[in-house]
Amino acid sequence: MHIPDNYLSPQTCAVMGAAMIPVWAVAVKKIKAEVPKEMIPLLGIGAAVSFLLMMFNVPLPGGTTGHAVGGTLLAILLGPWAACISVTVALLIQALMFGDGGILSFGANCFNMAFVLPFVGYYIYKFIKDSVKTDKGEYIGMIAGSYIGINVAAFCAAIEFGIQPLLFKSATGQPLYCPYPLSVTIPAMTIPHLLVAGVVEVLFTVAVFSFVKKVSPGTIYEGAKEKTKAIYGLIIGLICLTPLGLLAAGTAWGEWGTDEIQDVVSGGSALGFVPAGMQNGFSFEALMPDYSVSGLPEAAGYILSAIAGAAILIILFKVIGYLKKDKGESALE
Amino acid sequence: MRLNDNRMDALNMPEWLLTDENYSPPNDRDTFVNKSILSFLSILARIKTQDSSETGKYGISAIFKVAFTFMLILLLSLSRSFVFVMIINVYLIVILSLMKAEDIVKILKVSLVMSLFTFILLLPAAFWGNSSSTILITGKVFATITVVNILSRTTKWTSITGALKKFFVPDLFILVLDITIKYIVMLGDFALSMLYALKLRSVGKNKSKYTALSGIGGTLFIKSKEMAEDMYIAMECRGFTGEYHVYNNFKFTIADFGYIMINVGIIVLFVYFGRI
Numbered sequence: 192m193h194i195p196d197n198y199l200s201p202q203t204c205a206v207m208g209a210a211m212i213p214v215w216a217v218a219v220k221k222i223k224a225e226v227p228k229e230m231i232p233l234l235g236i237g238a239a240v241s242f243l244l245m246m247f248n249v250p251l252p253g254g255t256t257g258h259a260v261g262g263t264l265l266a267i268l269l270g271p272w273a274a275c276i277s278v279t280v281a282l283l284i285q286a287l288m289f290g291d292g293g294i295l296s297f298g299a300n301c302f303n304m305a306f307v308l309p310f311v312g313y314y315i316y317k318f319i320k321d322s323v324k325t326d327k328g329e330y331i332g333m334i335a336g337s338y339i340g341i342n343v344a345a346f347c348a349a350i351e352f353g354i355q356p357l358l359f360k361s362a363t364g365q366p367l368y369c370p371y372p373l374s375v376t377i378p379a380m381t382i383p384h385l386l387v388a389g390v391v392e393v394l395f396t397v398a399v400f401s402f403v404k405k406v407s408p409g410t411i412y413e414g415a416k417e418k419t420k421a422i423y424g425l426i427i428g429l430i431c432l433t434p435l436g437l438l439a440a441g442t443a444w445g446e447w448g449t450d451e452i453q454d455v456v457s458g459g460s461a462l463g464f465v466p467a468g469m470q471n472g473f474s475f476e477a478l479m480p481d482y483s484v485s486g487l488p489e490a491a492g493y494i495l496s497a498i499a500g501a502a503i504l505i506i507l508f509k510v511i512g513y514l515k516k517d518k519g520e521s522a523l524e
Numbered sequence: 525m526r527l528n529d530n531r532m533d534a535l536n537m538p539e540w541l542l543t544d545e546n547y548s549p550p551n552d553r554d555t556f557v558n559k560s561i562l563s564f565l566s567i568l569a570r571i572k573t574q575d576s577s578e579t580g581k582y583g584i585s586a587i588f589k590v591a592f593t594f595m596l597i598l599l600l601s602l603s604r605s606f607v608f609v610m611i612i613n614v615y616l617i618v619i620l621s622l623m624k625a626e627d628i629v630k631i632l633k634v635s636l637v638m639s640l641f642t643f644i645l646l647l648p649a650a651f652w653g654n655s656s657s658t659i660l661i662t663g664k665v666f667a668t669i670t671v672v673n674i675l676s677r678t679t680k681w682t683s684i685t686g687a688l689k690k691f692f693v694p695d696l697f698i699l700v701l702d703i704t705i706k707y708i709v710m711l712g713d714f715a716l717s718m719l720y721a722l723k724l725r726s727v728g729k730n731k732s733k734y735t736a737l738s739g740i741g742g743t744l745f746i747k748s749k750e751m752a753e754d755m756y757i758a759m760e761c762r763g764f765t766g767e768y769h770v771y772n773n774f775k776f777t778i779a780d781f782g783y784i785m786i787n788v789g790i791i792v793l794f795v796y797f798g799r800i
Contacts, residue, residue, distance in 0.1 A: 195638065197664040201601045231696065231768075232755040235703025239711050240748045242704070246567060246712075247741060248559040250734060258563075268745060280704050288681055288705075289570070290634055290672040294597050361604060365657050370649035398738030399745065407746045 192260070192348055192384075193285065194300055196293030198369045199351055200359045207351070208298025214275065214306050221272040237273055238280035241265050245281070249391045259388075259395035262304060262344070263312025263337035267400060270412040271313040278305035299351055303344045312340025330397065337396040338389045342381060345388070349373070349380035549728035556737070557723050564716045571709050574681055584783045585774060586683035587690050592787045593675045599790065600664050605797035606656070609663045612790070616670045627677050635669040681705055699768045707751065715744050 199207075222230055244261035265274035279301050285291040292300050319332030353373030356366035369376070403411060596612065603609060620628055642665045646658040675684070685701045718740045726733055 195642075195665060196597055196668040197601055197661055201598060204601075229752060229756040231699060232703060232752040232759065235700045236707045236711075236748045236752040236755070238700065238704040239707035240745055242708050243564075243567075243711055243715060243744065244741065246560065246563045246715075247737065248556045248563065249737070250553070250556040276700075280700060283701070284704060284708075287672070287684060288574075288676045290669050290676065293668065294594060294672065295601055361657075366649075367604065367657065368661070370646065370652075370657055395738070395741070398735065399741040402738045402742030403745055406742060407749075410746055410749045 192300075192304060192345060193282075193292030194296040194303075194348060194351070196295050198293075198355070199296050199299055200355060200368045201295055202359070203351060203355070204293075204295040204298055206298075207296075207302045211279075211298050211301050211306065215279065218272040218275045222270075222276065225270070225272075233269075233273065234276050234280070237265070237269055237277035238284075241274070241277040242281040242284060244395075247395065249395050259392045260304060260308060260341060260344075261392075261395060261399075262308035263316065263333070263340045263392065264396040264399055266309035266313035267316060267333065267336075267396070268403065268411055271309050273412075274309040274313070275305050278309065299348075303347045303351075307347050308340045308344040311343045312336040315339055330401075333397055333400060334393050337392045341389050341392045342384050345380045345384035346377070349376040352376040352380070552726065552729045552733070554723065554726065554733065557719060557726075557733070560737075561716065561719045561723070564712050564719065568709060568712050568716070571681075571705065574676070583777075584779045585777070586679050586687040587774065588780055588783055589675055589679055590684060590687040591691075592783070593671055595787065596671055596790065597668050599794045600667050603664075603794060603798065604660075606660055606663070608794055608797040609660060609667060611793060612667050613663060613670075615786075615790075616667055616674065619674060620670065623674075623678070631670060631673040631677060634673055635666050638669050639663075639666040695768045703755075707748070710751070711744060711748055714747060715740060718743065 222234070226233060241261060244264070245258055248258055260278075262274065262278055265277055268274075269277065282292060282300055282305060283297065286294055286297050286300070313336065316329075316332040316336030319335055320329045322328070323331065350373065352369045352371065353376035355369040356372050359367045361367055371379070600609065600612060620631060623631075639662050643658065643662045646661060650658040682702065685698050685705075688698055688701075689695065722733065722736050722740065726736075730736075
């Protein structure tokens with residue numbers, strides 16, 4: 192996932208770097224507040240561990256091996272803010288000393304691997320762990336967190352690649368940087384991560400965590416007292432990102448409307464017809480058709496739909512949690 | 525008499541000691557252990573060799589090297605001129621030719637592999653009709669990777685981190701970077717011995733080899749926490765108060781002057797070809 196230089200435009204790199212500056216500032220402040228004294232050696236040695244964790248080759252079925260990033264693992268062990276700084280320093284050494292990952296794209300790489308990955312992974316882990324308060328819940332949280340974390344990071348990288356041909360073209364219309372649109376970069380980045388890298392990340396995270404927990408439970412980060420509030424921050428962040436969907440040229444695969452289905456290409460030739468069942472079938476008028484609400488600009492409609500979707504999901508989780516608790520109490524009586 | 529009997533007994537070796545042993549351990553997969561060992565070894569070797577890299581008495585100051593390397597990367601990324609990218613590539617190849625053969629091989633290996641990878645990646649785009657950008661980006665990738673590797677091979681890493689001070693990077697961050705590089709070596713050595721132990725002790729089939737790997741990762745983490753505590757105590761004992769200053773005794777040499785002139789030339793070229 193290390194983006195080399197010249198795949199992203201300098202402008203994109205500048206934006207990503209600027210986005211990381213407040214994150215780093217807050218991270219240093221938070222770590223200072225949590226561990227004021229031992230902060231410096233902790234950051235340096237944490238970075239060394241994060242660098243070395245990326246060196247481990249994890250066996251995969253079929254005799255091949257893959258390596259994990261370990262972002263979620265570090266976030267669970269050290270806390271997300273310390274993980275952010277550790278991975279940043281590790282990435283800087285890789286870029287500056289080993290030539291692995293670009294210098295200009297350092298900001299983008301940090302955004303994906305030092306910010307998105309540990310934070311998404313950690314807060315999913317924490318959310319599930321806090322709502323299902325058993326050992327099983329903790330492990331499910333870890334599996335979901337590390338798997339989703341690395342995939343969201345890969346997805347971010349895919350978007351950064353994919354918007355290049357849209358935004359930066361030469362006078363003759365030729366793309367200057369990564370030439371592939373979102374429709375190519377998203378599957379190219381996410382499929383290998385969904386199938387392989389995500390699995391490696393999960394295996395490594397669960398195995399190392401359970402070892403540390405068994406051998407030295409005191410060293411694991413205990414987490415802030417603020418409980419699951421942070422999940423709301425994560426959701427808000429994701430909502431803000433949804434208009435990115437507008438950038439995609441086509442409709443998402445499998446989300447065609449009947450007017451689009453005849454243009455769908457299968458096996459090299461366009462479908463050219465609308466399946467009869469779809470033409471006269473049951474037409475489901477959703478509350479907000481096509482994510483755009485009439486009278487609103489399209490982007491705002493997207494955000495509104497995302498807010499509604501997120502709220503519905505939260506309600507769903509709360510109701511499930513409530514019903515479960517109720518059941519548990521009645522069982523006690 | 526009795527003593528003799530005992531001696532006779534001792535001479536009569538038990539049967540199982542006399543039979544030929546024919547144990548050959550079944551083969552087991554351990555690619556992942558070998559691969560991990562190799563990647564750790566290459567990292568450690570890389571860091572240890574850079575420590576001995578001499579910049580020479582009349583070498584170029586690390587500050588200029590770092591500054592102009594960053595500048596060159598930025599110019600390469602911004603440039604749309606094929607000629608400019610080619611000139612830079614030739615310039616870098618000239619610098620390479622002045623280096624030691626061992627370094628040349630190592631740098632070229634990395635930059636050629638990355639350029640080839642980029643070229644293959646961009647090949648489909650060439651069939652869609654933008655072959656020019658495929659070649660341009662491949663050329664840019666080659667130049668960028670080469671220039672970073674030349675910097676990291678010819679400059680002590682402590683000088684690189686020290687040079688960062690001139691770019692308003694906080695002292696604290698430079699200290700953290702230095703600690704990280706030192707502890708990559710220490711923890712890397714530690715992990716390497718554990719990997720060797722795992723390999724040596726796995727005779728024949730070892731079903732718990734996979735769990736052992738997580739043990740190595742976990743032990744590494746616990747060890748790092750202990751080391752961080754020890755280091756903090758050691759720092760405090762030596763009077764560390766949380767303030768850290770990086771000192772630089774900087775002298776301007778003729779080599780610096782020549783290097784600056786070359787880079788001014790590069791900027792002029794960039795502007796000139798940018799107009800066309």
